Each structure stands twice: as C-alpha cells, then as structure tokens.
Amino acid sequence: MKNILTGEDIQQAREQGKKEVIFDEKTIVTDIAKEAARRFDIQLVKKEAAPKTATVAEKREPQRATRPPSRASSGGLSREEVMEWKKEFPILDSIIHVGNCSQSPQSKRVRQAIEQYMESWLSIGMDWEYWIEGVIEAKNEFARLINADPVEVAVSTSVSEATSSIASSINWRQEPRKRVITTEAEFPTVNYVWLAHQKYGCKVDFIPVRNGKLELEDYDRLVDEETKMVSTTHVYYQNGFKQDVKAIADIVHSKGSLLLLDDYQSSGTHPIDVREMDIDLLTTGNLKYLLGIPGIAFIYCKKELLEQFKPSVTGWFGQENPFDFHIRYLDYAQGARRFETGTPPVIAAFAANEGMRIINEVGPQRIKEHIEKLSEKALNLGSELGLNVISPFDVTRKGPTTAIQVAEDQDSHHVEEEMKKKNIIVSARGEAVRVAPHFFTLEEEIETVMHELARVLNE
Template sequence: MSTFLDEFAQAPGLRYLNHAAVAPWPKRTATAVSRFAQENVLLGARDYPDWMVVEQRLRERLMRLLNAPSTDDIALVKNTSEALSFVAFGLDWKAGDQIVISDEEFPSNRVVWEALAPQGVEVIQVSLKNNDPEAALLAACGARTRLLSISSVQYASGLRLDLERLGQGCKQRSVLFCIDAIQQLGALPFDVQASQCDFAMADGHKWLLGPEGLGVFYCRSELRPQLKLSEFGWHMLEHMGDYNRTTWEPALSARRFECGSPNMLGTMALEASLSLLEDVGMDTVEKAIAERILWLEEGLSAIPGVRLHTPKNPEKRAGILSFSLDGIANADVFERLKQEQVVCVQRGPGIRFSPHFYTESRVIEETLAIVRTLAAH
C-alpha cells in the first residue's frame, strides 16, 4: 500500500483527521481536473464523446462499489440531500403513513421526512442509545410504517448499524429501506444487495476522496417507476439525444433522475478518486482505517479525563472516533487542535476524528500528544 500513500501531499505540519466532513483529493484527482481544464481551454468540447466514456466508467466504478446489479441502477446526483428528496417526494404517501428514523440523524436525513408533514406523514425518531439499536428501530416499525431511513454510520457518534439485519427486518415487515451511506461508502465495503435496501445514496466528497457537488443514488429497479419525478429535461429521457423527437418518456434506467447537463468536471474528479480506492481495494481500506481508529482509541483512552463517545466494539464503528475531555469545553479543545493544525470538527457530544487509509502514523502520534498536553493543563 506504500505506493498509494504517495498520492497524498498535504502541507507541512498539517494533521488531517476530517474525512467524515470533506476529504483532501489524491494527486491523480488533481491531475485529472487539471487535464480536463486544459482540454477545455485548448479544445472546448471537441472530444465530448470521450468525456462520456469517463462518465460511463464512473458509473461502473460506483456499481462495483455498491455491488449494484447494473449501472442502470446508478444515478449521478448533486448530493445526498437531492437523492433523499427524490425518495421523499417521489413516493405516494397517504395521511397516517409513518417513517422511522433515528434520533441521531444528520439534518439531511431528518428534515426531508419532516417536510412531508403537510401530507399527514408522521416521523418516528428512535433512540439508538441502547444495547440493541437495530431491534429498537425494527420494533418501531408498525402497521402504518412505510419506510425506515437510517444512516449506516451515525455522523456524530460514529455508531455503525447492522444493515443486513435491518434490511431483513424491513423485508419481513414490508417496509421500504433507505440508507444514507455517506459515512460508510469509501471507508468500508458496502453492498446494496446484501442489505436488501431499496434506496441508497452518498456524496463523493468524504470517504470517496472526491469533490463536492457530485454523489450517487441507488434505486432498486422495481421501484424506479414508482417514484414520481419532479425534475424534467433533455438528459433524463429514454431517447436522450434525439432532439427532433416530439414524444418522450423518462429513461428506464436511473438516468431518469438526472434532468439536465451532467457535472462533467465533478465526473472527471470522482472517477479518478474512485480509481484509487479500487486500486487499493476496499478490504485494504477498511483494515487500514480500523487500525488507525484503534490506535486513536487506545491512545485517547490512556489520557486521564478523556471520554469516548464512539462504540469500542469494532463491529459497531467505522472511520469516526468521537471524544471529549472532562472539565474542558469542546469548543476550547477544538480551538487548541485547530491552532496545532489538527483538522477535525465538533459534532454531537464531542470532537470527531476521522482518519483515512493513508493517514500517517506521525499524524496520529502528534495529535495524541497534543490532546495529552491539553488534558494535563
């Protein structure tokens, strides 16, 4: 894996532990964007068909990353929130329908469902602070529950849920299953078929090491025709490119959710970033992240006054580790870390660290030393 570590060239002294927010780009991604910019300067869109080849390659990489049955199941969207909105405002709701979520969701996976209140849809928030959060979520799915929408990894606590168990439970209860995978995709293997989910979505700018403004939306093929469309244009048509055709129908594939001109700049960048993850291999990525999270956990646990908020069970966490220091406000801890060029964020009950597979040992050791010094004062 040492060869791939050369893909990252961060500023001297920078300690980057913020991949759960916005990730740095690999060198190959910057090269792809630079090459694309230069091509636009010199040639404009002369070679647009070649750009479409890259777009198709991106769909294929995403198909493999999600283990989707086909590239037809993959839509390229602006972000996770847009994909969630396609589901929320595409399904045919009836007054009294219920949606189950957790009480720890990022606003994107809460507000979109609460926006259905004028249609008489009720949102049930379930606490995950128990020994069996999956059982609690499934127990909340009653006769009126239409959909369970959950983040595979909670953005603040770092709790990872058993998606296969939730998927099986939803199937037994005839409940639709929607996964916000933004904190898992690119950090751990992810499988839409094994989880039996109906919908899944994620952005490219976190663990996928890509730019903001381009994400992925998976929709199970049988459900695509059931989602009412709210955006229309030339790109989402079955006969895209036949500009003289007077009759039209939405594309049978997930392209039906892509109404207009694609984000080709983002496509070039994300395709390059995903090529790196494929070259490294998701099993290797998962193992490397787990090692770094364990390193941080053991180091922080040895510091007096540190309180961990992320589960210690490796099967219950992914790439996020949250902590706080007794007697010191999170804002003060964050400010000190910021001064020391530790890039992280305040989220939920503590400070959130999120290393990736390439994070150097120096970054972890120096960060732990900073926290140790802070706790001693």
C-alpha cells in the same frame, strides 16, 4: 431538561425530615421554594459543578477496544504501502489529516482528473461527449464499489438532492403506507427532506438514539405494515457508531417496507455489497472518504423497484431520452437515471471517478481492516489519556470516526483551530472533536493526534 424546585418540593423534604435539599447549577429554585426553605429551616445546597476539563483520567476507568479475535486477512495495509500511498497526497508531507469525515485531502490523481476537464474546456471549448462520458465512467466506478449494475446508479449533486428525488417519487396521497421511519442519528439534511414531505401526506417517526447507538429492537418495534420506507444512516456522524445493515434490512423487509441507506459517513472505508446486504436504495457523496470534492452524490436503486419511483424533483436528464426535447409529457428513464435532474456535475464527476478508482485499487476490505486497527489505537489511547471518548469500543460496530466530547466550557471549533496550529486536521461537530483516519494514516500518527488533543483539551 432543567430541574425546577418548588415550594411543594421543600414541603415534601420537610415531611421526610430532611434538613437540606441539594440541587445542581442547572436547577431553577422558585422564590416560593426559597421562602419555604427559610421558613422550615431547610438548607438549600448548590452542588459543585462537574470538572470542566475533558480529561478526568483519575476518575474514569480506561476502556479497552475490542476487535474480532480471528482475522482471515492481513489486517489492512503494511507500513510500506501506507508510506507509498502518502506520496499520492502532497499535503500529507506536512500535515496529519484525520478530518476525513469532513473532507479528504487532495490527491495528485484527483487533481489531474480535474485538470483534464479544465484542459478540455480551455482547448476544445465545448466537449460534451467527453464530459458526459466522464460522468458515466464515474457512475460505473461507483457501481463497481457497491457491487451494483450501472443501470441501478444515478448521479446527483448532494445527498440532500438525492434524498429529495427519492422522497418526491412516492405519491404520498395515494400510497397506502404513509409512514417513513428515520432516526435521530441521521445527518439532519435527510430528516429535513422527510419532514418537508409531510405536507404531501407522509408521516415521519424517529428511531431514538440510546447511549449513542440505534437498537435493532427499536426497528422491530417501530417499523410496521404502515411503513413505506426506513431511511437510516450506516454510520452515525457524531460518534461513528455503525449499524448492522443486513439485520435492519431483514426487519424492514419482513414488514414489507423499503430500506434507504445513507452511506455518506463511511463510503470508501468498508466494503458495500448492495445485493448481499439487501439494500433497496442507497445514497452517498464523494467529498469524505471517497477522496472527491463537493458537488456530487450517487443514488443506487434496486433494479426490480425502479418502475414504482416517479420523482417530482426531476429534470431533463431524468428522462429516457433527454435530447428528444419533448415538452408535453414525462418519460422517465428506464434505469436509476430517472432520479437525475439537470445537467450533471461534470467537474465533480471527473474528481469522483478518480477518487473512487483509488479506493477500488486499495480495496475497501483492506481499508476497513486498516481503519479498525487505527480505531483500536485511537479508542484505547483516548481512554488511557482520560479523554471523554463517546464512540463505541467494539470496532466492528464503529466507522472510521472516533469522537471525543469536549467539556461544557470548551468550544470544539476552537479545539479544531488549535490542532490546526499543530499541523493536525481534526473535525469539530457539536460538542465533539472527531478523529477520522483513512488508509493513508499511520498508527504512530494516531498516537501523535491523541496526545496533542489531550494537551489542547487540558490547556
């Protein structure tokens, strides 16, 4: 918000005996204010702009990251294991890939899975039974990842479509609870879906981001008996802030509302147990830490709740028996498949299945511990180098992303390009550059990334 200096402000300064009024470069000074200053002999002093570079080490006190003091397990993967897994991703021979918050690198196994589909298409021509089996296997693998029953899982093509299916399955005109509470930390697509449903009668309210975080008190304050759904992200895509899902679920359920969690920003980097965390609905996609490709997403819906959802974003694969080819009535599938629409994304499902197998094989808990170690390294080093780290310093309240805010006169996408020239993939988003490692990242690679980033930001 701009500050605007008027004649009245100058008049007040005069009454207070001030001889000068200081304003910054963003302030608009009206002509009347300038005239009044001249008349009253008050100096208008423009404050110097803040330093333009992101590195102001001499002025910023280094912060230290915190991790839980006692740890039951080994703290992630050993160096040998990481080196072994690196062989699975050919690009890691020559590139440090810490852009996993945008797209993970290609693994040999995922490529092979895609090739299996291509080979079947080439040699058999049409093999729907095998292809659909691939989709079902992917759903089963996803169910394993989040500790759900496969009947509670639906396949979709993106989180946008998945959220639309969910939002459209509530009859907003008849539903007594009209409110949907979402947050300012959502990946925008989710909020677009909810806002678009306002024309059907739902009312959207936002939980504010305060200092890069969402506060539990705000959930407690805003979620009420009028709230049908709380739609929130597990991890903030901008700075990696991670929410306490169980605590949110407790608040949401105490008000008789439902919890929809978007886990896209972190799936594959920590264990998700939908039962233990008491999540009603969950959406996620596969191209980030789940090692897949674009074009596929998943929906989880608690079994006991399924019956109430009747999506209008639907299609033949959402029907109990798609091959009945009836045309005069809707017959939603019994399970979460009711959220499905048209022909599923087969090739993406082959890739997703293999990617999730790798994650389940390495183990989400071990990945989490490994990433916490890398986060600690990135946060501390970023701080020591004077970078403007905007991620939480408590690694338990943080996903894999460590975000560095660039200076006002810098373009984060330019920084991303410059880093690419140094064989490092980072991800630019808005005014931040995100460093998002995975289980195949070594601590020394984080050191290289942070030092190179500091160099690029200081150039």
